[in-house]
Amino acid sequence: MFGARLFPGGIHPREGVNGKAENSANPIQELPAVSRVIIPLSQHIGAPATATVKKGDHVLMGQVIGEPAGFVSAPVHASVSGTVVEVGNCKLASGATVPAVTIDNDFKDEWVELHPSEHPENLTAEEAQQIIRNAGIVGMGGATFPTQVKLTPAAGKTIEKLIINGAECEPYLTADHRLMLEHAGEIVDGVRLLMLAFGVKDAVIGVEENKRDAISALSDAASGIEGLRVQGLPVRYPQGGEKQLIYAITKRVVPTGGLPIDVGCVVLNVGTVFACDQAIRMGIPLVRRVTTVGGLVNNPGNFLVRIGTPVKALFEACGGTTPACKQLISGGPMMGISFKDTDCPVTKGTSGILALGKESIYPEETSCIRCARCLDACPMKLAPSRMDSLIRHERYDEAEKAGVMNCIECGACTYVCPAKRLLTQSFRMGKKVINTRKKAAAAKAAAEKAQLAAEKAANEKEKKEA
Amino acid sequence: MQRHLTITPSPHVRDRASTKNIMQEVCLALAPAGIASIILFGASALKLICFSVLTCVLTEYLYQLIAGHKSTVGDWSAVVTGLMLAYNLPATAPWWIPVVGGVIAILLVKQLFGGIGSNFMNPALTARAVLFISWGGLVASYPNTLYCGGVDTISSATPLALMAADPSQVSFVDLLLGNVPGILGETCKIALLLGGIYLIIRGIIDWRIPATFIGSVFVLFLLTSGFNFELALKEVFAGGLMLGAFFMATDYATCPLSRLGRVIMGIGCGVFTFMIRAYANYPEGTSFAILFMNVLTPLIDRYTMPKFFGEVKKNA
Numbered sequence: 001m002f003g004a005r006l007f008p009g010g011i012h013p014r015e016g017v018n019g020k021a022e023n024s025a026n027p028i029q030e031l032p033a034v035s036r037v038i039i040p041l042s043q044h045i046g047a048p049a050t051a052t053v054k055k056g057d058h059v060l061m062g063q064v065i066g067e068p069a070g071f072v073s074a075p076v077h078a079s080v081s082g083t084v085v086e087v088g089n090c091k092l093a094s095g096a097t098v099p100a101v102t103i104d105n106d107f108k109d110e111w112v113e114l115h116p117s118e119h120p121e122n123l124t125a126e127e128a129q130q131i132i133r134n135a136g137i138v139g140m141g142g143a144t145f146p147t148q149v150k151l152t153p154a155a156g157k158t159i160e161k162l163i164i165n166g167a168e169c170e171p172y173l174t175a176d177h178r179l180m181l182e183h184a185g186e187i188v189d190g191v192r193l194l195m196l197a198f199g200v201k202d203a204v205i206g207v208e209e210n211k212r213d214a215i216s217a218l219s220d221a222a223s224g225i226e227g228l229r230v231q232g233l234p235v236r237y238p239q240g241g242e243k244q245l246i247y248a249i250t251k252r253v254v255p256t257g258g259l260p261i262d263v264g265c266v267v268l269n270v271g272t273v274f275a276c277d278q279a280i281r282m283g284i285p286l287v288r289r290v291t292t293v294g295g296l297v298n299n300p301g302n303f304l305v306r307i308g309t310p311v312k313a314l315f316e317a318c319g320g321t322t323p324a325c326k327q328l329i330s331g332g333p334m335m336g337i338s339f340k341d342t343d344c345p346v347t348k349g350t351s352g353i354l355a356l357g358k359e360s361i362y363p364e365e366t367s368c369i370r371c372a373r374c375l376d377a378c379p380m381k382l383a384p385s386r387m388d389s390l391i392r393h394e395r396y397d398e399a400e401k402a403g404v405m406n407c408i409e410c411g412a413c414t415y416v417c418p419a420k421r422l423l424t425q426s427f428r429m430g431k432k433v434i435n436t437r438k439k440a441a442a443a444k445a446a447a448e449k450a451q452l453a454a455e456k457a458a459n460e461k462e463k464k465e466a
Numbered sequence: 467m468q469r470h471l472t473i474t475p476s477p478h479v480r481d482r483a484s485t486k487n488i489m490q491e492v493c494l495a496l497a498p499a500g501i502a503s504i505i506l507f508g509a510s511a512l513k514l515i516c517f518s519v520l521t522c523v524l525t526e527y528l529y530q531l532i533a534g535h536k537s538t539v540g541d542w543s544a545v546v547t548g549l550m551l552a553y554n555l556p557a558t559a560p561w562w563i564p565v566v567g568g569v570i571a572i573l574l575v576k577q578l579f580g581g582i583g584s585n586f587m588n589p590a591l592t593a594r595a596v597l598f599i600s601w602g603g604l605v606a607s608y609p610n611t612l613y614c615g616g617v618d619t620i621s622s623a624t625p626l627a628l629m630a631a632d633p634s635q636v637s638f639v640d641l642l643l644g645n646v647p648g649i650l651g652e653t654c655k656i657a658l659l660l661g662g663i664y665l666i667i668r669g670i671i672d673w674r675i676p677a678t679f680i681g682s683v684f685v686l687f688l689l690t691s692g693f694n695f696e697l698a699l700k701e702v703f704a705g706g707l708m709l710g711a712f713f714m715a716t717d718y719a720t721c722p723l724s725r726l727g728r729v730i731m732g733i734g735c736g737v738f739t740f741m742i743r744a745y746a747n748y749p750e751g752t753s754f755a756i757l758f759m760n761v762l763t764p765l766i767d768r769y770t771m772p773k774f775f776g777e778v779k780k781n782a
Contacts, residue, residue: 009775243776327478333476363484366485366541370718380775381775383771383772386771402771411477418481420484
């Protein structure tokens, strides 16, 4: 396997039943624009953007409608030209209510004036960071972490290696696969521009071996570029997990609680790199993305869709869901979120929209039989059955010691569990409780410290007066 | 799209394996040894197997009915316990022995400690130990097979006892086929190997336990007998070692979780089996060795949890 190393644990989600092979043969088609888009101002990790338009404003395609509010934040752009009808709230697939701008499409697709870089191959790191930030680019694999933040290493740390994530290890999803096939040139160009701007000598595009056509397309595009190579990876979920991918490619282990940059790596999804290329070469901000529509729909496909398009438009384009559909998922089946309301908009992180049948509904939980399959499946080498038991008994301190904070919520343990236990959900809850308690403890300690200082000051004052 | 859609937490796809089909596969893997026992010991073997399985299933059903718990009879784990218990009895045992044993295994050892996955000792082996101590004459006898003296005759010496005197007295072919005195499930090694290898291939048991268990018994006998290869090999193929190593020591509830823990479990079982066989009063030590390691399992678990991925040495 070209020397790629296996990360610990991992699973093979059943292939074949998910239509991944079939759907990867469907070329990306542009979804016709809808008459009204709802663009959330919080499509990224970090502070929501602040609206810069008001009701009645005329906006152009690619115009900024939300300014980033802080360092870890991203601007949001209009994906159609038209009139702002509302600056209010909308519901995301996750159920969260976030501020959003609703725009009525005038179907003219008038773009704002775009500013392609005049010297794309001679960008400084600061210029590249600025372009990426202004284009509103966030991690498009689904994590939606603002990309320019990743590309701004803390003092004393340097980016030695760019790792481009083309693993697409989730079942059903084929959007990245299609993008790599149809836009291999732009992806490779994007990597090259980032290498030049950030002075990175070494870049690897990692692709799972079940996408041989993508590997060869990228290899062809990358031939002759010094320091860039394409690496085939074993087909194993979660191969696309940041820490797992870094290990598979560099054999470096990201220390517990650390970031990829601690081992000199930055990991970017292929979709993200494509967006960076578009932003640098053409000045186009992130207003569209490729999304897979799969599962129990009549005609699965891969769509270039404008951010803010309600997901029901995607289902309509696919001929609707089949009667067997029992659940809708935003994202992949392993880590995606199930939702009901098809009015919710496609966001920068929507890698797929899936319709799943009754097999996706949870069977009843039974007792843990201690088979240890979860230990073998865990890519972080944790002991899920043990952590689950601790959390259910509210023994959070012990659960933390057992490593629950290292859980990446990939769902591998829950996938393999023969007793059908809701392990991942248990860890999500446990992590939340632990984090809340830590915050409370920190606040309490700070309050006590402040009180102590105040008392001390008062005492000294008294002494002086005495 | 106003249909009955459901909201559930991720992941939204699951493996097909369930507790029930794991237990069914274990039953399938135990089947060859059961068929062999009926061929070797006749109808009395079938009778004991039936009594044992029925008692275990019925005990679990009735206990959960009376206690108001949800019935778990459908997960087939009581059937596995019933088979294991029967395989640990001699063909000459009366019908009420597996009945008493089944109640002990399911009620006392399994259900009272919280049901499937919560018992700390192997139910079938614990029941066997209780029966062994209470009705030694009935349980600790080793009848001959139909083809070697007849079931009615109780062997004066098991292969293990004979071997202690002179290993060449026992035929290797008889050991493999199971044409030697012994309890129901332990004699036919071919059947046990077939089932055990099936479980390993299917990913149901961890090869580490049988490999280290059998391996350490072999090595210890080899070392202490002055490299008597024949004796060491026959020690491996005699007695309840195969049955214990593949089917008893690998019991999920009572073996360690981590891979390292399982290696320790296997070696521990091997060492104690060797010590009992070679130096103690009992001719066979497999079941007591496993029970002893069962009790140590929580301790082993505690010290052998894997290091987290990312738990690296600073400045390594």
